Structures are given as C-alpha cells and as structure tokens.
Amino acid sequence: MGALFFFALFDLHMATVEHPQKTAWWNNAHNRALLFQVLLAIGVSLFFAFIANNTIHNLQQRGISTGFAFLKQKAGFGIIQHLIPYTENDTYGRTFIVGLLNTILVSALGIICATILGFIIGVARLSSNWLVSKLAGIYIETFRNLPLLLQIFFWYFAVLQALPSPRNSLHIGEKFFLNIRGVYLPSPIFQQGFGWVAGAFILAILATIILKRWAGKRQEETGEQFPVFWTATGLILLLPMVAYFATGRPLSWEYPVLKGFNFQGGITIIPELAALLIALSVYTASLIAEIVRSGILSVSHGQTEAAAALGLRPGKILRLVIIPQAMRVIIPQMTSQYLNLVKNSSLATAIGYPDLVSVFAGTTLNQTGQAIEVIAMTMAVYLTISLTISFFMNWYNARSQLRER
Amino acid sequence: MKKLSFIMVAVFFMISASLASASTLEEVQKRDVLQCGVSTGLPGFSNPDEKGNWTGLDVDACRAVAAAVLHDANKVKFVPLTAKERFTALQSGEIDILSRNTTWTLTRDTSLGLNFTHTDYYDGQGFMVSKKLGVKSAKELDGAAICIQSGTTTELNLADYFKQNKMKYQAVVFDTSDQTVKGFEAGRCDVLTSDQSQLYGLRIKLAKPEDAVVLPEIISKEPLGPVVRQGDDGWFNIVKWTIFAMIDAEEMGVTSKNVDEMKKSTDPNIRRLLGLEGIKGKGMNLSDDWAYQIIKQVGNYGEVFERNVGQGSPLKIKRGLNALWNKGGIQYAPPIR
Ligand SMILES: N[C@@H](CCC(=O)N[C@@H](CS)C(=O)NCC(=O)O)C(=O)O
Numbered sequence: 001m002g003a004l005f006f007f008a009l010f011d012l013h014m015a016t017v018e019h020p021q022k023t024a025w026w027n028n029a030h031n032r033a034l035l036f037q038v039l040l041a042i043g044v045s046l047f048f049a050f051i052a053n054n055t056i057h058n059l060q061q062r063g064i065s066t067g068f069a070f071l072k073q074k075a076g077f078g079i080i081q082h083l084i085p086y087t088e089n090d091t092y093g094r095t096f097i098v099g100l101l102n103t104i105l106v107s108a109l110g111i112i113c114a115t116i117l118g119f120i121i122g123v124a125r126l127s128s129n130w131l132v133s134k135l136a137g138i139y140i141e142t143f144r145n146l147p148l149l150l151q152i153f154f155w156y157f158a159v160l161q162a163l164p165s166p167r168n169s170l171h172i173g174e175k176f177f178l179n180i181r182g183v184y185l186p187s188p189i190f191q192q193g194f195g196w197v198a199g200a201f202i203l204a205i206l207a208t209i210i211l212k213r214w215a216g217k218r219q220e221e222t223g224e225q226f227p228v229f230w231t232a233t234g235l236i237l238l239l240p241m242v243a244y245f246a247t248g249r250p251l252s253w254e255y256p257v258l259k260g261f262n263f264q265g266g267i268t269i270i271p272e273l274a275a276l277l278i279a280l281s282v283y284t285a286s287l288i289a290e291i292v293r294s295g296i297l298s299v300s301h302g303q304t305e306a307a308a309a310l311g312l313r314p315g316k317i318l319r320l321v322i323i324p325q326a327m328r329v330i331i332p333q334m335t336s337q338y339l340n341l342v343k344n345s346s347l348a349t350a351i352g353y354p355d356l357v358s359v360f361a362g363t364t365l366n367q368t369g370q371a372i373e374v375i376a377m378t379m380a381v382y383l384t385i386s387l388t389i390s391f392f393m394n395w396y397n398a399r400s401q402l403r404e405r
Numbered sequence: 406m407k408k409l410s411f412i413m414v415a416v417f418f419m420i421s422a423s424l425a426s427a428s429t430l431e432e433v434q435k436r437d438v439l440q441c442g443v444s445t446g447l448p449g450f451s452n453p454d455e456k457g458n459w460t461g462l463d464v465d466a467c468r469a470v471a472a473a474v475l476h477d478a479n480k481v482k483f484v485p486l487t488a489k490e491r492f493t494a495l496q497s498g499e500i501d502i503l504s505r506n507t508t509w510t511l512t513r514d515t516s517l518g519l520n521f522t523h524t525d526y527y528d529g530q531g532f533m534v535s536k537k538l539g540v541k542s543a544k545e546l547d548g549a550a551i552c553i554q555s556g557t558t559t560e561l562n563l564a565d566y567f568k569q570n571k572m573k574y575q576a577v578v579f580d581t582s583d584q585t586v587k588g589f590e591a592g593r594c595d596v597l598t599s600d601q602s603q604l605y606g607l608r609i610k611l612a613k614p615e616d617a618v619v620l621p622e623i624i625s626k627e628p629l630g631p632v633v634r635q636g637d638d639g640w641f642n643i644v645k646w647t648i649f650a651m652i653d654a655e656e657m658g659v660t661s662k663n664v665d666e667m668k669k670s671t672d673p674n675i676r677r678l679l680g681l682e683g684i685k686g687k688g689m690n691l692s693d694d695w696a697y698q699i700i701k702q703v704g705n706y707g708e709v710f711e712r713n714v715g716q717g718s719p720l721k722i723k724r725g726l727n728a729l730w731n732k733g734g735i736q737y738a739p740p741i742r
Contacts, residue, residue, distance in 0.1 A: 059518070061636070062496070062518035062634070062635060062636055063515070063516070063517075063518040063635045063636070064496065064516065064517060064518035065516040065517075076561045076564050076565070077560040077561055077563075077564050077576070078560075078563070078564050078574065078575075078576040079576070080575050080576055080577060080578070088564040088565075088568060157587060157591060161591035161592065161593065165592055180591070180592050180593060181550060181575075181593070259548060260547060260548040260549075261538075261546075261548045261549045261550065261595050262548055262549070262550060262575070264548065271593070272577070349555070349580050350580060350584065351579075351584070352555075352577050352578045352579045352580075352584070352588065354578065358555065358578065358580075362489050362555050362556060362578075362580075363489075363555050363556055363560060363578065365489070365556075366488065366489045366492065366555070366556030366557075367512070367556070367560075367561065368512075368516075369492055369512070369513070369516055369517040371493050371496075
C-alpha cells in the first residue's frame, strides 16, 4: 500500500516538476521521492520489528512458549489419511507436511472435478433441449444457494452414512468393497520390469505430442485432416500393453480383506475425503457453470452463424470457435473460484478430514499451544497456494488472450 | 474457515493486548458479569437446555465464582468453546475462567501461560462401543476405527495405549462432541473414546443409549478443573478457594438448605466458612460472606455433584474418587482459617 502510494507520488513529481534552474538536492523531486521511500521503508520495518518484539516479550511475560522448536518434538497422535509415511512417533513438523498434502490433494481433485462438471453444466444450461437446460438450471440454483457447510454435512452424514457396515459391504467380486468406512480398492504392486511399461507409456505420450504438431502443420499446408485422436488413443493403450506382456506381466494386486473390525490392505478412500470432494466440486461447479454460461453468451451470435455458414458442425463450432473466445471472459473469474475452493477446503475439520487446518492448525496448535507460530505457518501456506494459482491463471490468461494478427 | 478465523482473531488479541492492565477481579466487577468458557454441550458438565440455560458441574463452578465475586450466581455469560479453541480463548482474555472438562497436564500448566486451580472432578479415559460388536474389553479393539474429538488429551492417550498394547487403530477426528457422537452413531467408528464420565454424558445423547456400552478399562488420569490465566495471582486464589469452599462446606455438612441455620452454629470452622469470624474475604478482596453466597446460591460440592452427574441426574455416576477424603475418595480441601 505504502509503496504504491509513493510510486504514485513519484510519478506525479516526474510529470509536473521540471525546473530548469539549479535547486538544493532536497528540492529535486526525484531525490525527495527517493528519500520518502527510504524513510517509509525504515518506518515500516521498525513498526514490524516493534510488533514482533512486543509480541515475544508479552508471550514470555505470560509464560507462553515461543519459537519453532516444537516442530521437532514428537507429535504422538494418529492421522487417518497420510500421503507420506506417518506414525504417532513422527514430529509436529511432519504433521504439517501430512496436513498440507491432504489439503493439496482435496483442492487439486476438487478443482479438476469442479471445472469438468462446471463446464458440462454451463454448456447444458444453454442447450436448445428444454429438459437439459431446465435440469442444469435447477442444479445451479440448488447448489449455488445452499450454504457449503450444510452441503458437506449432507454428503457426509446423509448419503455416505447410509452405506452398510464393513461386514455387509457392497462389493464387486472379492476385489472392490464399499461400506461406511470408505471405498476399498486393490492396490498395485509393481515388480521388476514395470519400468518398461511406464517408459512405453511416456513414449506414447511423446509420440502423441509430435503427431499432433505434425498433423496441425499438415492441415495448415494441405488442408487434409489426420485422425489424431484415434491414433493417439491406440498408441497410448497399445504401447504399454505390448511392454507389459513382453516383460512377463510385472504387476500384481493386493486385495483388501476383512480382518476383525475393518478391511486391511489395498487402497482406502476414506468417506471424509469423498464427502468433502463431492461437496466442494458440486458447489463450485454450480458457480463455474454460471461463469461458463456468461462467457459463452459474451461471444456474439454472429460468430456461431458465420461458423455454421462455413459448414462446421455444432460440436466443432463450440470447440473451435466459441469456447476459445469465451475463455477470455471465463478465466479471470475462474481464478477466484479456484481460490475459494482451496479456502473452502478448510471446512474439512467439520467432518474430520485431516487437512492442514484440522491437523496442524487444530490438533498440533492445541497440543503445543503455540498459536502464533502455527497460525503464521498456516496463513503462509494458504497465501502461497493462492499466489501460485493466481500466477498460473494469469499466465494462462495472458496466453489465451486474443492475438490480433 | 470460520474456526480458523476465530483463532486468528484471538491470536491478534494476544499480539496486541498489552499486559494485565487491570486485575481480572476488577474487570469482572466493573463489567458485572463473569465470562466463563464451557463446552459446546456435554450433559452433566456444561449443557444448554432448549431455553439456553446452562447446567452442569463445570457450569456450577463458574456460578459459584460469580456468587462469590458478584453476589449473584446468574451473572455469568457462558461462552461455548470446542476443545481446540479453549486455550486461545482464555489466553486472549475473551473469557475469565475456562471451566470445560479440561485435563490438568504438565504442558498445559507450564507452557500455555495458564494455571490450573483445583481438580473438581477426577476422571480417566474410557471407551464406548456398540453392543452389537460383542466386545468386552479394550484389549479386543485391534484394528478398530475410533471417533475422537480433536485437541484433547484423549487423542494422545489413545495413541499411547494402542502402541503399548501393540494394536492398530484408525482415528476419525471431529471438532465438537455433537459431531463425534453423530459419527459414532452412524457407524463411522466402532468406538467412541473420551473421559469416562463424558462417555456417560454422551451416551444419553444417543438415539438409543441402551445399544452402547462403556468398557470397564480406564487408560489414563484425567484430573479436570477450572483454569485461569497465569500472572494474576489474586484471581487464581479466588477461583481456587471457591472450589475449596464448596468441598469444605460438604465436609462440614453445610448445604444450600441449612446454610442460614448454620449461621447460628458455634463450630468455629463453620463460623469461619460463613464469614462470621476469622480473616473472612479480606485476603481475596471479597466481601465477608463470599463463601456463604456460594453455598446459598449454588450449594456445596456434594450437592453440585449429585445434582449434575450423580444420583439426581440421568448420568447416575457414583462418587468414587470424587468422594471426600474421609469417605473413601480423594477430594480434599485445605482448611479455611
Ligand atoms: N479432558 C480432555 C477431553 C475434553 C473434551 O473436550 N472432551 C470432549 C468429549 S467428546 C468434550 O467435552 N466435548 C464437548 C464439546 O465439544 O464442546 C481434555 O482436556 O483434553
């Protein structure tokens, strides 16, 4: 803020003051602006130093521990979902990482799902089919207007908890199970030689990229089209498959089995993650759908007619003409929805999903009592995530702006 | 985000509030209402009824302080707090006392800038399971999913206990007791764990209490009692002696019913308790009849216990450890003299 103000001041002086005669150096606008900036910087630093100092002093006076040494202490509590190995014997520092990864997981999945769902609903809202457009309208009005916390509780308690107990799980064969404790899937066990399969997969992707470039170029030069989609699908499926059989099927599965109270082994998707993910996606999708709709409406109808006159089919008109132009309107608004989704993911604590706020700003804060340090770290995380998303979206926005030729 | 912003605001107050301008006693008297941090709803300890009247053992501890300090046990504003919020609320000065089934531990007493006054309920952690499971002992809980409330000693004891017994568990951690109970009831967990007294309290919140059993094992010591900020010894004394007065009153047989009659007693102990002789309230800057007000308006420890968690309540908890020292328990208060 301060800096901004002084930049403005600086500009003002540059613009207006341009005296020919010699003046004392402090009367020179340029110097004076510089002086003010330095003074301001010193003032701001002193202010923060004073606050920090005052805080530490106060905390010590009151007998409250300070500093970051607690991050090395043993945490001693369990966390239900951890993407990296974690036990009660690990440190508070590690609870930070575990919570952070869980926040990133649900946010990233949420952003992907909400975007896909939002686009579908947004386009459906504009469909010429009366039923489809009405249904999309009902979806939007319902989920946009209900408080998110309520929706989270709904998905968690009402829907998921209607599932059967572990002993009466719904199942597909003896491999996939669904019950109140979550979804249980077989987990892959990679054996020697699986590297080849992964390598083949990457190769197929690279080939696809090259193919697409080549096909694009060819189309520009000759106007001939090449079935990129089908070729690529074939490549991506076939190449790894060949590698898989050539190396003697280096993959086996570990299946979940019911032992005592719960299933053990395999991969578990806990209902807390599922409920939070569904709620965040469904809610945010209703907002994204409106953004998509307004974006599409912002492209004048003449464009559609022109494209149709050129003989493009409706699907292609949407994909090649309308969406690229609508994107210019959509992306900036999308950024703020993504940021909201990340922040909303902290509602996790209400249903016990172990995100950063629940694990670190919750349990760790409470067990150590070091509120200021923990909250500062948590805020830093949300700030970093938000800035990263903004940065990425700005870059993408700049890229997809209309390039006038 | 709401929870987070609560804590953030409190943290801000911690940063900005300068050190103890006026004493807590003066502040409470000026405000003419005591701010008391309680749970968000735990039958027997602190629970609001439909009309928003709070009752419970922890609630009565605050009412007793209000009676001693403000001569009116009803001049209390109850602030419901989750386990996670409670210490920050006290540190930041949002409440004057924290009376929320809070366990006295070394860390909390020495590194949060707080002081525990006296244990008004000796508890220990237990387990509640659904009857269907047919579990008889906590030792059979290997692999179970367990509902707990975050920010409690319960979370840590649980990890210790299962490790010691070489068992595995899955912790499902909720924010409030309501959510914990709902999670247990819906079958998300096999077990609900908490301080044993609270299990009895939470059990009556279930739709079908008879479907759940509390296992016999107690796996920890949970001394619960009111907490105040460190650095205000005067206030610390007031809260501490409020609890002592209630325990001493029970020992002397002074109750809310007979306290007026007891004023005629010749027993010097009773006369000192009721402020008829001795130092009275002077050392605490309270009026002479401070303890009389507590007993008259709230009752002695035994009355408070029976009314809230004992035979006069749906919980029907026996006195056990919480009986007086001369009746087989360990409740013991220093003499008033
Ligand atoms: N005594 C333990 C546990 C206290 C605790 O919070 N217990 C839960 C039982 S589920 C409770 O009272 N919850 C009431 C609420 O959420 O307001 C401690 O001090 O950490």
